[in-house]
Amino acid sequence: MSKQSKNKLMLPAKVKDVLGHVGRNIKLARVNRAFTQQHLADLIGVDRNTIRRIENGDPGVSFGLIAHTLWALQLDQDLQILAKPENDKLGLSLSRANMKRRVRTGKLDDEYDF
Numbered sequence: 001m002s003k004q005s006k007n008k009l010m011l012p013a014k015v016k017d018v019l020g021h022v023g024r025n026i027k028l029a030r031v032n033r034a035f036t037q038q039h040l041a042d043l044i045g046v047d048r049n050t051i052r053r054i055e056n057g058d059p060g061v062s063f064g065l066i067a068h069t070l071w072a073l074q075l076d077q078d079l080q081i082l083a084k085p086e087n088d089k090l091g092l093s094l095s096r097a098n099m100k101r102r103v104r105t106g107k108l109d110d111e112y113d114f
Helices: 003-009 013-032 037-044 048-055 063-072 076-081 089-098
Strands: none
Touching (some): 013 063
């Protein structure tokens, strides 16, 4: 079994669910625009089977192709919210926990230049 095949099998169920959900959203966006799979495939330069794989949430489809598909559907602004630092509750919490507890002060001059 190839390394890529093993990686697909090792995906957590939650990740597979998210990919399926994203694929269904992309399909809905395509249908709402009255695009056929072939038309969307032509827009991004792939075959219709790749669009089918994207819409089915296939984890083997590259992130670049998903991004290109979102661009073709004019949904690429959604990519900008992925992993936004201000939405990373765990990261922010860990960052605060790792901040130095004490701040050292240097020598203060007696003169201030305001």
